[in-house]
Amino acid sequence: xxxxxxxxxxxxxxxxxxxxxxxxxxxxxxxxxxxxxxxxxxxxxxxxxxxxxxxxxxxxxxxxxxxxxxxxxxxxxxxxxxxxxxxxxxxxxxxx
Amino acid sequence: xxxxxxxxxxxxxxxxxxxxxxxxxxxxxxxxxxxxxxxxxxxxxxxxxxxxxxxxxxxxxxxxxxxxxxxxxxxxxxxxxxxxxxxxxxxxxxxxxxxxxxxxxxxxxxxxxxxxxxxxxxxxxxxxxxxxxxxxxxxxxxxxxxxxxxxxxxxxxxxxxxxxxxxxxxxxxxxxxxxxxxxxxxxxxxxxxxxxxxxxxxxxxxxxxxxxxxxxxxxxxxxxxxxxxxxxxxxxxxxxxxxxxxxxxxxxxxxxxxxxxxxxxxxxxxxxxxxxxxxxxxxxxxxxxxxxxxxxxxxxxxxxxxxxxxxxxxxxxxxxxxxxxxxxxxxxxxxxxxxxxxxxxxxxxxxxxxxxxxxxxxxxxxxxxxxxxxxxxxxxxxxxxxxxxxxxxxxxxxxxxxxxxxxxxxxxxxxxxxxxxxxxxxxxxxxxxxxxxxxxxxxxxxxxxxxxxxxxxxxxxxxxxxxxxxxxxxxxxxxxxxxxxxxxxxxxxx
Numbered sequence: 142x143x144x145x146x147x148x149x150x151x152x153x154x155x156x157x158x159x160x161x162x163x164x165x166x167x168x169x170x171x172x173x174x175x176x177x178x179x180x181x182x183x184x185x186x187x188x189x190x191x192x193x194x195x196x197x198x199x200x201x202x203x204x205x206x207x208x209x210x211x212x213x214x215x216x217x218x219x220x221x222x223x224x225x226x227x228x229x230x231x232x233x234x235x236x237x
Numbered sequence: 238x239x240x241x242x243x244x245x246x247x248x249x250x251x252x253x254x255x256x257x258x259x260x261x262x263x264x265x266x267x268x269x270x271x272x273x274x275x276x277x278x279x280x281x282x283x284x285x286x287x288x289x290x291x292x293x294x295x296x297x298x299x300x301x302x303x304x305x306x307x308x309x310x311x312x313x314x315x316x317x318x319x320x321x322x323x324x325x326x327x328x329x330x331x332x333x334x335x336x337x338x339x340x341x342x343x344x345x346x347x348x349x350x351x352x353x354x355x356x357x358x359x360x361x362x363x364x365x366x367x368x369x370x371x372x373x374x375x376x377x378x379x380x381x382x383x384x385x386x387x388x389x390x391x392x393x394x395x396x397x398x399x400x401x402x403x404x405x406x407x408x409x410x411x412x413x414x415x416x417x418x419x420x421x422x423x424x425x426x427x428x429x430x431x432x433x434x435x436x437x438x439x440x441x442x443x444x445x446x447x448x449x450x451x452x453x454x455x456x457x458x459x460x461x462x463x464x465x466x467x468x469x470x471x472x473x474x475x476x477x478x479x480x481x482x483x484x485x486x487x488x489x490x491x492x493x494x495x496x497x498x499x500x501x502x503x504x505x506x507x508x509x510x511x512x513x514x515x516x517x518x519x520x521x522x523x524x525x526x527x528x529x530x531x532x533x534x535x536x537x538x539x540x541x542x543x544x545x546x547x548x549x550x551x552x553x554x555x556x557x558x559x560x561x562x563x564x565x566x567x568x569x570x571x572x573x574x575x576x577x578x579x580x581x582x583x584x585x586x587x588x589x590x591x592x593x594x595x596x597x598x599x600x601x602x603x604x605x606x607x608x609x610x611x612x613x614x615x616x617x618x619x620x621x622x623x624x625x626x627x628x629x630x631x632x633x634x635x636x637x638x639x640x641x642x643x644x645x646x647x648x649x650x651x652x653x654x655x656x657x658x659x660x661x662x663x664x665x666x667x668x669x670x671x672x673x674x675x676x677x678x679x680x681x682x683x684x685x686x687x688x689x690x691x692x693x694x695x696x697x698x699x700x701x702x703x704x705x706x707x708x709x710x711x712x713x714x715x716x717x718x719x720x721x722x723x724x725x726x727x728x729x730x731x
Contacts, residue, residue, distance in 0.1 A: 154523055156327055193320050193342075193528040199536045202298035205262050208269035210283035217279060219289075226278045227395035230329040232383055 143171050248454045248492075250485045251462055252414035256427060257405050258437045259376065259445040260303045266375050266404035267294030267337065267532075274443050278381070278397040286375075286402030288333030294531050296321075300404040301344075303436035304373045305537060306545050307406055308345025310430050310552055311368045318536055319344045321373075321529040329396050330377035338407075340526040343372035344535065350430070351554045352422045353572065361568035366423050367411030376403040412451070412462070417481035421474045424448050429553040433578045441472050448477055453498070454488045463488070464498040468512055470505045480505040484512050556581050564594035573602045579617045586623035592630045600626060604644060608651050620654030621647075629657035641714055642666050670717045672724060675708070678716065679728050682707045693729055701725065 148168050152159045159167065210216075222229040265272055268285035284292045308315050322340040348368035355361050378398035385392045408427065414420045428439035428446055439446045448471060453463035468484055471477045483505075488498055503512040551559075553575045560571035575581045580601065587597040601616075605626075609616060629650065632638045638646075638661055646660055661667055669675055682704060683690055693700040701722075708721050 154325075154525065194530075194534060196533075198533045201295060201533045202301060203269070203295045205264050205297050205299035206269060207263050207271055209281075210270055212284070213280060213282065216282060216284065216287055216289070222393075224395055226280070227381070227397060228279070228329075230380075230394050230396055232392035232394050 143168065143175060247456060248485075248489050249457045250415055250481070250488075251412045251453050251455065252416075252420050252481060253412040253451045254410045254414065254420055254423060255449045255451070256408045256424065257376075257447045257449075258307075258408065258427075258431055258439070260300055260404040260406060261435070261437050261445075262297055262299045262303070262404055264297055265402035266297050266300050266373065268402055270402070272403045276399055278395075279399065281399040282401070286332070287398060294337065294529075296532060296535070297404060300373055301535065301537075302545060303404075303434070304344050304371065304406050305542070306434050306549060307408075307431060307436055308348065308371050309542075309546055310434055310549060311345070311348040311350055311371065311408070313345035313348030313368060313371060315345055315537055315542055316342060316535075318342065318534055320534040321532045322526045323529050324524045324526055326524060328377075329394060330380055330401070332378065332398055332401060336375060336377065337529055337532070338374035338526075339372035342534075343370045344537075345371040350423065350426055352419060352426050353554070353557060353568070354418065354422055355568050355572060359567055359569050361572075364413075364419070366413045366419075369409045369411055371406055371408045374405050374407060376400050376405050417478035417485070420448075420450060420481055421478040424477055425474055426553065429576065433550055433552055441474075444472075447472075450477065450481060450484075452481060452484050452488075454485060454492065463492075464500050466498065466500065467502045468505055469502060469515075472507075476505060476507060479510060480512060483510065487512065550578070553578075553581075560594070564588065566594060566598055570595075570598045570602060573606075574598060577616070579615060583616050583623050587627045587630075590624040590627035592627035593634070596630045596634075597626065600630065600647075604647055605651070608648065619651050621650045622654065625650060625654070625657050632657060632661060636668060636670055636717060637661070638666060638668050639714070639718055641718075642668065645714065666713070666715060668717050669712055669715045670720060672720060675712075675716050675721055675724055676728070678708050678711050679704075679721075679725055682711060683728060690729070701729070704729065 145164060145168055148159075148164050148171060151171075152164070217223055217226070217228070220228045259272075262272060264270060265281075265283075265286055268283045270281045270283045270286060273281065285294050305315055319339065319342045321337050323335040324338045324340070325335045327334055346369065348371070349365045350368060351363055351365050353361050353363050378396050378401040380394045381397050383392060383394045410423065414423060424446070431437040431446075432439050437445055441447075450468045450471070451465050452468065453465045455461065455463045466484065466488070468480050471480050484503070491498055499514075502515045504515050505512050556575040557568075557571045560566045560574065561568060566574070574584050584597055584601055587601070588594050605616070605619070605621075608614075609619070629638075629643055629646070633640055633643050642661070646657070646664070646666065649660065650657060686704075686707065689700055689703060693704075704725050705718070705721055708716050708725065709718070
């Protein structure tokens with residue numbers, strides 16, 4: 142069961158600002174989502190190897206070949222703020 | 238540590254290192270942009286490393302090869318099944334708000350690296366440092382500048398994402414290190430290994446090799462570890478050593494005065510030679526790792542592993558052992574020669590061409606190294622072929638030329654190359670070893686210096702050196718020094 146404290150912690154980690162009303166609202170909602178997934182535990186997985194993936198593909202690699210991106214300007218354009226060729230961001234407290 | 242105060246002997250430091258090594262691939266770990274250092278800002282970026290929606294990262298096969306080879310060189314087990322994970326944190330150096338790294342199934346685990354410490358007397362002590370794990374991950378971008386907006390007064394940073402997605406391997410040791418010197422030697426040996434393998438340039442100034450230190454102190458013989466402190470921001474091997482020595486003293490002083498050590502990250506300040514506490518970001522240590530859904534797992538086959546293993550060169554520690562045990566070199570010479578792979582291979586080529594190991598080592602570590610330092614060159618750039626060095630040493634061994642003549646002709650050989658024998662012949666520098674010829678010169682010298690002869694005979698025996706010098710001068714340095722000495726003494730006494 143997820144409680145109010147955990148909702149607040151998840152909100153903090155996800156950088157979400159929730160009102161007290163939202164915190165109250167989301168607690169049962171998150172619980173019902175978790176309960177829904179809990180149904181999976183009804184399955185007998187005794188003889189099933191643990192996996193990290195749903196599809197059976199491994200060792201997908203590419204050769205180390207340079208293909209510079211042509212769309213630099215477009216990428217910079219997508220940013221909310223820029224200064225010349227730099228991305229511009231608010232200063233982070235306690236950062237570098 | 239020469240500054241060890243008596244009180245220090247009661248404590249021991251427990252040190253582990255986490256090292257990030259940038260792999261020298263052409264392109265990024267999951268995309269085809271360049272990894273070149275020093276490019277104009279945001280010119281080596283692409284939709285994948287910028288985390289644009291709908292893009293798909295694909296692992297660079299060279300990154301896998303380099304990571305596995307480094308794992309093998311560090312005597313690790315290579316995982317039969319390995320995967321990537323997302324490490325979540327919010328910081329503007331990460332455009333995706335997560336870093337692709339490896340969490341619970343790293344590519345390599347459980348290895349060791351041998352360090353060798355040589356003291357002033359030339360005695361070598363060896364120690365195996367355990368390697369906990371080695372994993373692959375992407376580097377972050379760089380916050381390059383901070384200023385404040387003149388209009389609003391609010392502070393901001395500028396970000397360059399050229400480094401985002403540059404391939405790294407992170408290598409974590411067991412807490413096996415006990416001093417700043419051991420830690421610095423570990424870092425140097427690790428750099429030698431990655432350079433020998435050709436997987437990284439190991440350049441600390443450009444950030445290709447970055448060490449974070451975990452350190453705690455405890456009373457000697459204690460079982461429990463003390464509170465661990467992390468130190469960052471050392472960009473040379475000596476800074477690693479000094480930061481650790483400073484931190485050991487700081488922690489001991491804190492314990493002795495009854496303070497509690499706080500678990501924190503501290504920065505090494507090169508200017509003031511001390512570590513300072515870094516403000517920590519609350520809640521930032523909850524990384525919520527989960528398997529990266531965009532990348533498939535890695536299963537290195539036995540055939541592939543055998544192939545990569547067969548491509549490993551002889552590593553610096555193996556060379557040091559062989560030079561000492563089979564070639565009879567001192568620990569010091571073995572260490573100097575093997576520091577750089579090209580120099581070690583030059584030495585080996587000279588020995589293979591017939592040069593006695595000790596003489597070859599002497600020439601390379603003194604005269605040739607002196608020349609390289611003066612000219613700012615590396616050994617692969619000199620014109621003197623190792624076979625010619627062997628030839629020149631052979632001429633000295635056979636008494637065809639003196640060591641002095643060898644030293645005289647070396648600069649020309651280093652700069653222009655060619656055969657040592659041909660040069661000696663064309664310059665008429667072949668040593669005069671014929672007693673009759675040397676006696677003739679001696680007679681001339683004695684005849685020209687009657688005053689000195691008289692002084693010598695009346696007891697000023699140290700004038701022998703003067704006569705030797707005169708004979709050498711007259712012979713153009715070609716007279717066999719040993720024979721000259723013998724003959725001169727005989728003549729002067731008669």
